[in-house]
Amino acid sequence: MIPEIGHYALILALCVALVQGILPIYGAAVGNSSLMSVAAPAARSLFFLVLIAFGCLAYAFAEKDFSVLYVAATSNSQLPLHYRLAAIWGAHEGSLLLWTFILTIWMFAVTLFSSHLPETMRSRILGVMGLVSVGFLLFMLSVSNPFERLIPAAAEGRDLNPLLQDPGMVLHPPMLYMGYVGFSVAFAFALAALLGGNLDAAWARWSRPWTTVAWCFLTVGIALGSWWAYYELGWGGWWFWDPVENASFMPWLAGTALIHSLAVTDKRGGFKVWTVLLAIMAFSLSLLGTFLVRSGVLTSVHAFATDPKRGMFILAFLAVVIGGSLVLYAWRAPRVGLGGGFATVSREGLLLANNVLLVTAAASVLLGTLYPLFMDALDLGKISVGPPYFDSVFAPLITPALFLMGIGPLAQWKKASLPDLGKRLRWAFGVSIVTALVLPIVLGEWTPLLSLGILLAVWIFATAVVSVRERIAHGDGGSVVARLAGVPRAYWGMLLAHCGIAVFVVGVTMVKGFETEKDVRMNVGETATIGDYTFRFDGVRDVMGPNYVAAQGAFHVSRDGREAAVLHPEKRRYTATNQIMTEAAIDTGLVRDLYVSLGEPLDDGAWSVRLYHKPFVDWIWGGCLIMALGGVLAVSDRRYRLSWRREPQTVPVGAQLAGRQMA
Amino acid sequence: MTPRQKRFAFVGLGLVVVGVATWLVMGALKSNLSLFHTPTEVANGEVPKGRPFRIGGMVEDGSLKRESDGLTVHFVVTDTAKSVPVTYKGILPDLFKEGKGTVAQGQLGSDGTFVASEVLAKHDENYMPPEAAEAMAKAKASGEQRSDAMVAQP
Numbered sequence: 001m002i003p004e005i006g007h008y009a010l011i012l013a014l015c016v017a018l019v020q021g022i023l024p025i026y027g028a029a030v031g032n033s034s035l036m037s038v039a040a041p042a043a044r045s046l047f048f049l050v051l052i053a054f055g056c057l058a059y060a061f062a063e064k065d066f067s068v069l070y071v072a073a074t075s076n077s078q079l080p081l082h083y084r085l086a087a088i089w090g091a092h093e094g095s096l097l098l099w100t101f102i103l104t105i106w107m108f109a110v111t112l113f114s115s116h117l118p119e120t121m122r123s124r125i126l127g128v129m130g131l132v133s134v135g136f137l138l139f140m141l142s143v144s145n146p147f148e149r150l151i152p153a154a155a156e157g158r159d160l161n162p163l164l165q166d167p168g169m170v171l172h173p174p175m176l177y178m179g180y181v182g183f184s185v186a187f188a189f190a191l192a193a194l195l196g197g198n199l200d201a202a203w204a205r206w207s208r209p210w211t212t213v214a215w216c217f218l219t220v221g222i223a224l225g226s227w228w229a230y231y232e233l234g235w236g237g238w239w240f241w242d243p244v245e246n247a248s249f250m251p252w253l254a255g256t257a258l259i260h261s262l263a264v265t266d267k268r269g270g271f272k273v274w275t276v277l278l279a280i281m282a283f284s285l286s287l288l289g290t291f292l293v294r295s296g297v298l299t300s301v302h303a304f305a306t307d308p309k310r311g312m313f314i315l316a317f318l319a320v321v322i323g324g325s326l327v328l329y330a331w332r333a334p335r336v337g338l339g340g341g342f343a344t345v346s347r348e349g350l351l352l353a354n355n356v357l358l359v360t361a362a363a364s365v366l367l368g369t370l371y372p373l374f375m376d377a378l379d380l381g382k383i384s385v386g387p388p389y390f391d392s393v394f395a396p397l398i399t400p401a402l403f404l405m406g407i408g409p410l411a412q413w414k415k416a417s418l419p420d421l422g423k424r425l426r427w428a429f430g431v432s433i434v435t436a437l438v439l440p441i442v443l444g445e446w447t448p449l450l451s452l453g454i455l456l457a458v459w460i461f462a463t464a465v466v467s468v469r470e471r472i473a474h475g476d477g478g479s480v481v482a483r484l485a486g487v488p489r490a491y492w493g494m495l496l497a498h499c500g501i502a503v504f505v506v507g508v509t510m511v512k513g514f515e516t517e518k519d520v521r522m523n524v525g526e527t528a529t530i531g532d533y534t535f536r537f538d539g540v541r542d543v544m545g546p547n548y549v550a551a552q553g554a555f556h557v558s559r560d561g562r563e564a565a566v567l568h569p570e571k572r573r574y575t576a577t578n579q580i581m582t583e584a585a586i587d588t589g590l591v592r593d594l595y596v597s598l599g600e601p602l603d604d605g606a607w608s609v610r611l612y613h614k615p616f617v618d619w620i621w622g623g624c625l626i627m628a629l630g631g632v633l634a635v636s637d638r639r640y641r642l643s644w645r646r647e648p649q650t651v652p653v654g655a656q657l658a659g660r661q662m663a
Numbered sequence: 664m665t666p667r668q669k670r671f672a673f674v675g676l677g678l679v680v681v682g683v684a685t686w687l688v689m690g691a692l693k694s695n696l697s698l699f700h701t702p703t704e705v706a707n708g709e710v711p712k713g714r715p716f717r718i719g720g721m722v723e724d725g726s727l728k729r730e731s732d733g734l735t736v737h738f739v740v741t742d743t744a745k746s747v748p749v750t751y752k753g754i755l756p757d758l759f760k761e762g763k764g765t766v767a768q769g770q771l772g773s774d775g776t777f778v779a780s781e782v783l784a785k786h787d788e789n790y791m792p793p794e795a796a797e798a799m800a801k802a803k804a805s806g807e808q809r810s811d812a813m814v815a816q817p
Contacts, residue, residue, distance in 0.1 A: 521733030
């Protein structure tokens with residue numbers, strides 16, 4: 001009964017979404033206020049209907065209702081409750097429901113925080129979001145219904161993939177989807193601007209916080225995924241350039257470009273047409289990412305083609321959304337106008353360079369991700385594009401962007417002078433160069449890449465310091481504290497996010513340069529040494545988990561004779577699927593991780609073991625968190641609060657949403 | 664600069680970036696693409712020498728041997744028609760099992776042994792890497808043709 005209620009709620013939701021997608025947009029076109037006023041109530045009821053559907057599916061999982069096909073396929077009666085609930089987004093159908101649910105959450109948020117927008121704008125935004133949800137609801141109801149019954153019911157479920165039975169995996173998809181779907185707001189703003197033909201600085205100011213919040217979620221989502229891969233896949237890598245990862249990285253690159261382009265539109269009224277195109281791009285890549293990961297096309301083009309209905313729907317939907325919005329763009333963009341002019345060397349010019357580099361990088365990732373699919377689909381042979389491709393294309397494209405990142409915040413709008421910039425930045429440059437040359441030698445190894453990484457990281461930090469110093473020197477107010485307080489939060493946010501990048505670069509550089517890895521056979525009582533650390537293997541014992549049995553090893557790690565850590569890696573066998581899983585043990589530190597994972601049992605209680613010493617690896621994810629915090633700080637700026645001044649709430653939506661999610 | 668010259672400067676700059684990117688992509692694709700080959704193709708010598716590629720198929724039952732260091736392993740990958748011996752030093756992935764599908768990345772040694780640098784554990788719900796499944800399906804299809812031919816000959 002409950003699953004049928006969920007199914008029925010989805011059908012009702014589709015009807016409401018159709019109304020929301022058609023009436024307000026039509027009303028805005030003919031200037032009919034009563035049609036436009038349908039938008040907000042429709043969006044709110046859509047939210048409640050999808051919430052009911054989501055709740056019904058959650059209930060089916062909680063109650064172990066194996067008469068629902070999706071529940072039987074992705075959970076098991078031994079699976080603990082929190083993983084059963086996380087199993088909602090453990091596979092295709094449920095992920096689509098989560099996606100739609102999050103879309104309605106964003107819609108609901110738009111209805112709450114948009115009363116200051118002109119009515120036509122607001123109804124167009126909600127209308128476009130309604131149309132997007134029509135596509136997803138239709139997809140679920142036609143070919144991927146999460147409530148499909150399994151008759152007769154299964155006695156036992158097939159279980160959630162053990163890889164996904166992990167706290168990181170519980171959080172990663174919702175965060176990622178908050179980011180993906182959040183770009184739908186920017187997309188809807190862009191289409192609304194195209195439909196209305198007016199795109200001014202106020203428009204950019206409205207859509208900026210939404211875009212930034214979505215970007216923060218996406219950043220955290222990607223970082224969580226990377227962290228999960230690091231400790232759960234058991235082999236110590238943090239980024240594999242796997243198509244699944246690329247699928248989330250491409251919208252991030254486009255979204256990052258969008259944030260910067262929006263800044264120009266907001267502050268200077270420039271880049272208008274480009275901003276709109278980037279908004280379309282970011283959301284299109286989000287859609288593409290969702291489908292790449294969830295449609296099975298990556299595992300096998302041919303498996304994808306064996307279920308042609310799903311595949312055709314996806315391709316048609318992508319074609320309608322991307323093609324439709326690009327057609328609208330081609331038709332209406334000339335009316336939007338180009339915005340003010342600027343010199344080659346100016347903050348606009350530098351931001352344009354940043355945009356071109358980011359978009360080119362995204363395009364190169366897209367090419368590497370889709371190329372094997374096309375080759376396979378056309379029967380031109382099976383190939384794989386490995387990490388070396390991405391490393392050798394991505395790094396040279398992003399390096400100049402990182403370098404320009406130090407200069408951009410210090411350049412004047414409209415026209416900057418190169419000699420002046422050189423004078424202001426010479427100390428920062430000198431410090432970076434010297435550090436880059438000396439530090440690797442102090443650390444014991446000099447390679448060009450190591451030097452380059454340190455150069456970029458120090459450069460970003462140093463220019464941030466110069467930037468703050470100049471703000472203090474030229475700020476209003478008497479004391480240094482007053483001047484510091486006068487610096488807008490958006491500016492602090494930007495600097496913080498940039499420093500996040502620098503922290504990230506430090507992490508990547510140090511891990512690539514100094515990590516040590518050892519595969520070794522260890523008898524009980526034997527020791528192995530990597531770096532300054534000695535690992536002693538004290539044998540394994542059997543432990544029982546809720547739905548697995550495991551061999552748990554004990555490793556004593558010491559440094560200079562003193563104990564540094566005791567690590568307990570596990571080899572688990574999940575009883576439902578009989579699947580073996582490596583559970584690595586990690587001792588986390590500010591400047592290094594110690595990482596042990598069990599390989600295979602050999603004779604006489606010996607095991608093959610993999611040991612890692614990973615310096616600064618946590619800075620990679622720490623940097624991402626700092627970037628996201630920078631975004632949150634920027635969104636809390638007064639200038640956005642002012643634009644919400646007619647609201648009863650004084651806290652901007654971004655901070656509120658973010659706070660709720662982080663709590 | 665006049666606005667016209669400025670526009671040309673921007674367009675030129677954009678073209679330079681795109682050009683550099685294209686050059687990087689072409690270079691990287693040329694040296695980093697790894698093709699997939701079936702054990703039959705390897706046995707028939709239809710594979711590039713001195714270039715890494717991937718093979719896939721089933722790990723032959725009883726073929727897994729471990730050297731005394733506990734890390735170097737030898738096994739045989741088959742697509743049921745032909746087999747290729749594989750050597751790998753390192754820890755095998757959790758899903759690696761005799762009688763199951765596998766995909767390995769590496770180079771063909773001079774003695775005809777495939778020296779793997781990486782053994783992949785990717786799989787779908789049926790615990791068979793798609794490449795491996797395809798290799799076996801291919802071998803099966805061509806195997807049937809061969810037996811037809813044998814029947815036709817006296």
